[in-house]
């Protein structure tokens with residue numbers, strides 16, 4: 001019973017020329033569940049290897065809520081709750097990342113953020129093993145919302161919303177206006 005007529009892992013074999021019982025994978029083998037042909041979704045890049053500038057699926061309120069929750073757990077410790085790069089870990093001495101509220105990062109395509117989460121960037125390590133692709137995109141969507149929250153002008157509002165804002169100002173409450 002102890003010696004069974006089968007090969008153990010890494011056992012040698014005289015049957016094959018290379019002397020090992022384990023066979024190399026045929027070229028192009030894809031493990032079950034690992035076929036990732038949609039490069040926009042899984043790499044944040046188009047067929048030419050450029051970062052995509054559109055999300056690969058529709059961003060709903062639910063996606064944003066999920067993104068906020070994941071951002072606050074995984075990114076805020078360094079990037080700060082509002083994305084200024086002043087999280088608690090930075091306050092304790094970790095090198096500070098750039099603020100998300102610079103023209104360079106406001107104009108960076110969404111695929112760039114996805115790529116950084118997936119592969120890391122400089123001193124920031126990869127989050128690929130901890131954050132699944134869908135959640136990475138949800139986080140990117142939330143970063144876009146953060147960027148908008150810090151760089152909105154009254155002119156972005158519809159006429160009705162502007163009227164509402166003026167109405168609430170007249171009633172004495174003071175909504176905060178951020179200038180670009």
Ligand code: HEC
Pocket residue numbers: 071074075076077078079089094095096097098105112113116117121122123124127131139
């Ligand atoms: C442990 C701290 C830490 C955590 C957590 C962290 N980052 Fe970073 N991140 C950094 C640092 C530091 C840099 C700058 C690295 C460098 O310049 O070498 C950076 C850089 C970046 C950049 C590139 C900015 C640029 O200047 O181009 C992006 C985008 C980014 N992080 C997004 C994220 C997202 C999204 C998360 C959450 C999934 C996250 N980071 C989690 C520390 C962190």
